[in-house]
Amino acid sequence: MPTPTDRVHDAYRRIAEADRPEVWITLRPEQDLLVAAKAVEDRLAAGEDLPLAGTLVAVKDNIDVAGLPTTAACPEFAYTPETSATAVRRLLDAGALVLGKTNLDQFATGLVGTRSPYGAVRNAFDPERVSGGSSSGSAVAVALEIADVALGTDTAGSGRVPAALHGIVGLKPTVGLVPATGVVPAAQPYDCVTVFARDLATGTAALRVMTGPDAGDPYSRGWPADVRLAPRDPARVAVPTAEGLAVLSDDERAAFHAAADTLRGAGVEVGTVDVAPLLEAATLLYDGALVAERYAAVGEFLSGEPESADPTVSGIILASADLPAHALAADQHRLAAYRSTARELLAGFDALLLPTTVGHPTLDQVAADPVGENSKLGTYTNFVNLLDMAAVAVPAGVADGHPFGVSLISDAFDDQVGLDLAALLIGDDPGEAYPGPGVELAVFGAHLRGQPLNHQLTDLGARFVEATETSADYRMYTLATTPPKPGLQRVNEGGAAVRCEIWRISPAGLGAFLAALPAPMTLGSVTLADGRSVVGFGCDPSAVEGAEDISRHGGWVAYRESLAG
Known part of the structure; x- marks a missing residue:
């Protein structure tokens, strides 16, 4: 198994072979990273648990790394930060090694990867x-097999569009789950690492x-007590109607339908919905007053007309300088209505399957029509992000x-x-x-x-973990219930091991489960x-008086099969 030092040598060999200098704004010297790799190896030798070692x-390069310019x-x-962004610090604490800072659409404003004075980032293939873009260099570093993972940011799709154009995976969590402390904001309420x-x-x-x-990010959030840990069984996925896919080419449409068919073949129920309200909501980000968030982030700086400002980026951000406050308030109200519509539209579905992007323009096409x-x-x-949703972007041919x-x-x-359905x-x-x-929870x-x-477990989003058995301290009995259930009792002697399944369920889900538990069942x-x-x-204990002891079968399923036999 390669050591962290081996991995560093391999990465810099790949950097030289790829010869894509526009990917990086700051690349750490190989010797510096070799010192960091040795430190990780020393931590491992000392017994530290480092889940991301090497x-x-x-x-x-809109995310702070201590000692490297942002x-x-x-x-x-x-500027050169003294401390790393919270997300980066947590990676380093887990044994990861930072190669350097990658190129991007300036101020994370764009989905093309060409809006940078450090050069347009060309597609890896x-x-x-x-x-x-805007996370152009990060996606290419992964696609070229230089980095194992790369951090991007996503306000409008920057963590997903580059993934689609390179056939890699892009994970955009719920806004706030990964703190944005130490990240240059684009539109702060909707930014996502x-x-x-x-x-x-x-x-x-x-x-x-x-x-x-993280206390440094007022928009950061933790998991709710009722978090779903798995899709329903069977899972249900929504796809757009034909009108919702009209902007695709025939070939793209065929690839999308093939992906939907793959899910159907895996037992997922697929239904159609009208995605027009969602696409209407999307226009608020740039065509509405919400673009004022971008002026709040860097508008004052750009108003000084820095020499290296990208004209397209400056035009978008500075145009929002004179938007009235009532226009922003009105669009925030519209956004709340769209969120309500989205919840109603997708009620009963586990997820919505969409194309990640449309087309794949050339550099010349973007130069001719950048917006x-x-x-x-x-x-x-x-x-x-406007509608407070999570997304997983994956290759589809x-x-x-x-x-x-x-x-x-x-x-x-x-x-x-989303992760389970993507898998x-x-x-x-x-x-x-x-x-x-x-x-x-053992069942x-x-x-x-x-x-x-x-279904009572899967409806609450419970996740199957493993099939196992108890210690040899139990007896199992049949109970006179509808439907039939077993009753488990711990005994001091004469016990047996009983087969069971372990499921993981949210704290609130377990509470709901317990509240609905009928007598004589208990949880302990x-x-x-x-x-x-x-x-x-x-x-x-009173429920097993006179009940049949079925411990000899080793588990409920074997007992039921014996009755059928």
Whole structure:
């Protein structure tokens, strides 16, 4: 297995081979990173638990890394922070190694990757085409297999569009889950730190480390007590009507329908919805008064007309200087109405499947029509943060000769639902569950997979963890209930091991589950064969008086099969 030092040598070899200097604004000297890699190896040798030991990270240059300049792709704006952004610090604490700072559309304003005085970032596989932005350099660093993961930011789609144009994964969590402390704002209430990776498990591992509230970011949030940890069973996914896909080419439309068919083939129920209200909401970000957020972020600086300001970026931001406060208030009210509409539209669905972007312009096409081509790329992305939703962008084949991608968009905090469905779509492993909270619950009978009450778990977003068994301290009995259920009792002697399943459920979900629990069932502590204690089903001792002892079968399913036999 390669050491962190080996990984550093490999990365700098790839940097030299790729010869893409426009990817980086600041690249750390290899020797500096070798010293950092040795420090990680020393921490491992000392027994530290470092889940990201040796993981190579590229960081978009609007995110602070201590000791490296933050430019936001504008040299006159540059400053050198003494402390790293919270997201970066958490990665470093987990053993990651930062290669350097990547190029971007200036002040994270754009979806093309060409709006930078440090040069247009060319697509990793087709240098005549754009990389996508604003997180352009970060996506290319991953696509060229230089970095394992890269940090981007996403206000209008910058963590997703570049992923689609490179056939990689883009993870855009619920706004606020990853703190934006130490990030140059674009539109602060809607900004989101994102992750690019070549597979879901790697990206999720980085995302998990960075997640958690931070006092420095007033918009940061923690997981709610009722967070869903998995999709329903069967999962339900919405797709647009034909009108909602009209902007795609025939080839892109065929690729999108193929992705939907893949989900159907995996047992997902697919239904159509009219996405027009969502696409209307998207126009508020740039065509409405919400663009004033961008002036609040860097408008005063740009009003000084710095020499390296990108004219398209300056034009967008400075145009909002004279927007009246009542216009912003009116658009905020419209946005609240759109959020309500979106919840109603997608009620009963686990996620919405959309194309990530439209087309793949050349550098020349963007130069000829910088705003028009940019707007087209954001057709299906601009509304997501405005409506407080999460998204996972994944590859979905090729269309018109270039990579095509789709996104699974879920409600706020349903991040794991989107990850699981994305994994199902691309045949990938989503890795360890992303959300932090959860209670392990042992079930023994009617709540097992394939049994009649299992839906009570999946309806609450519970997640299957493993099949296992208890310690040899229990007896199992049949209970006279409808539907039939087993009753588990701990005994001092003469016990047996009983097969069970472990599910993880949110704290609020467990409370709802307990509130609906009928007599004589109870919840209490159950000891597993490996010595762990988890919450598990039991029953009132009086309920087993005269009941049949079925412990010899080893579990409920085997007992039911014996009756059928």
